Amino acid sequence: MNDRIEKCIELKAPVSRVWRALTDYREFGQWFRVKLDGPFVVGQISRGQITYPGYEHVKWGAIVQKMEPEQLFSFTWHHSHDPNADISKEPTTLVEFRLEKIEASTLLTVTESGFENLPADRRLEAFRMNEAGWTEQLKNIESYVAPKATSA
C-alpha cells in the first residue's frame, strides 16, 4: 500500500526565488495560508495559526528537519485539529521539498510520508474536517460570485 504522497511541479521562477518562498516564514505563510510566529530554524518548533478558510481554528505545529540551501527543505508536522495539540507529543508525518534547477525554471518535488504514524481515528477526524473545509470554501465562492448589491 502506498503510504506516501508525491507531487512534482515545474515553477517558472529561479531556484533562489522558490527557496525564499519556501523558507522565509512570511512568504511561506502567504501561499500555504498560515500565520507563523517566527522564522524557520533547523531542529526547532515552528508554531502558528492556519489562515485557510474553514481551518482558522487549527494550529500549525511543525519541527524543522533540514534546510539545505536551494536543495532541500523538510519538516515534520502533526495532523491534529485539536486546538490544544502539542507538536512535541503528537504523531507526525514528514514533508520534504526538493528543488532542482531546470534552465530558468525550478522543478519542485514535494513528498509527504509516515502516514502509518497517524492513528486511524485521527485520519478520520481530519477527513471530516476536510469536508467541513470544503463546505466553507463553497460558501466563500458563493458569496464571491453573489450579486454585488448583497455584498458589503
Add this chain to the structure above:
Amino acid sequence: MTAKRQAHAPVFAALGDETRLALVAKLCKGQPRSISQLTAGSRLTRQAITKHLRVLESAGVVHSLRSGRESLFAFDAEPIEEIKKYLDAVSEQWDQALSRLKSFVES
C-alpha cells in the same frame, strides 16, 4: 460474525509487510479462505501465516469466521477505503497549496 475493531487501528503498519500485503491481495478478490488455503504456495508455516492474519484482523482489515472446525478469513474493505480517502484529501490539499505557490513565485 462481525469483526472486532480496535479504535486506533494501525492499518498502515498492518499493510507495511509483504506477506500481509500478499494475504490481503488473495483475500480482497473474493471468498473467505481457510488458513490452509492461505498457507498453500507460501514458504511460511501455518503458524506464521496465522500470526500475520491476526495482525490484519486487529487492524480491522480482515475478520475471521468459523466454518465447522476451520477458521476462515474474509476481507473488509472499509479501513483501507478510509485511508485512501484520507490520502486523497491530503493529496488534494497539496495540489491546491502548490498551485498557490506557483502563482506566488511566478507573478
